Amino acid sequence: MIQATEGLLKSSKKLNLTSQLYNGSQFVFENQALHRVVWAGAHEQNLLDFGSDLRIVEPVSELLGSKEMDQLINQIHFKMPGDDIEFEWHQDSQHRGYGTADWSDVNGTGSYVQTLIAIDEVTADKGPVKFIAGSNKLNHLGLNNIADISSVVDIETAETLLMQPGDIVLFHPYVIHASTKNISSTPRRVLINGYSYPGANHKKYPGEGSGRRLSLDQLKNKKTA
Numbered sequence: 001m002i003q004a005t006e007g008l009l010k011s012s013k014k015l016n017l018t019s020q021l022y023n024g025s026q027f028v029f030e031n032q033a034l035h036r037v038v039w040a041g042a043h044e045q046n047l048l049d050f051g052s053d054l055r056i057v058e059p060v061s062e063l064l065g066s067k068e069m070d071q072l073i074n075q076i077h078f079k080m081p082g083d084d085i086e087f088e089w090h091q092d093s094q095h096r097g098y099g100t101a102d103w104s105d106v107n108g109t110g111s112y113v114q115t116l117i118a119i120d121e122v123t124a125d126k127g128p129v130k131f132i133a134g135s136n137k138l139n140h141l142g143l144n145n146i147a148d149i150s151s152v153v154d155i156e157t158a159e160t161l162l163m164q165p166g167d168i169v170l171f172h173p174y175v176i177h178a179s180t181k182n183i184s185s186t187p188r189r190v191l192i193n194g195y196s197y198p199g200a201n202h203k204k205y206p207g208e209g210s211g212r213r214l215s216l217d218q219l220k221n222k223k224t225a
């Protein structure tokens, strides 16, 4: 994963800080910095291999209640020293398009699982993700339309997730979370893979091959073959 992120970073230098599709992946720059690479495995195949690794797909399948799933996200988030990247309080359901024609909650429990793997150690000064425990039970709130989040939840109760390289967190599309800037002197990179229940998503995500259908049984057979 480290090699892959270095490959992406090297390619990003050729793109003049301009967001664009390059080698099948969508490079996104914000505030003069590489913010994220969407469907990063088109450029760096091993990231797609991680995205179909049984150690991820099995628990995701259990949470979704389906042996089949559509992989919507295979993304690297960069937080390099001094780049000021942060993520406001949100639910991932917002980014999936809940409440619009882009999404149907097919399994009735959110139909989506997000996973985040730490590539670097995530210490308190590297902008760790903070979660509001239990907020997954609040349903989709449309936080982008709520001016003051404290009218909905007490952000003082947020729990900070410190991680070792290789640690993974799996989370519900309704759990409210955020992350602050990396104020350390070393990078914080994470690989994010996201999976939806078949039929839930109606949107085409950027990147060559995005939205691929994964089958737990097929992946298991491939592994034993």
Ligand SMILES: O=C(O)CCC(=O)C(=O)O
Binding pocket: 077, 087, 092, 114, 116, 127, 128, 129, 177, 178, 179, 190, 192
């Ligand atoms: O990369 C981060 O710090 C935030 C990730 C996040 O908010 C997400 O995956 O929804």
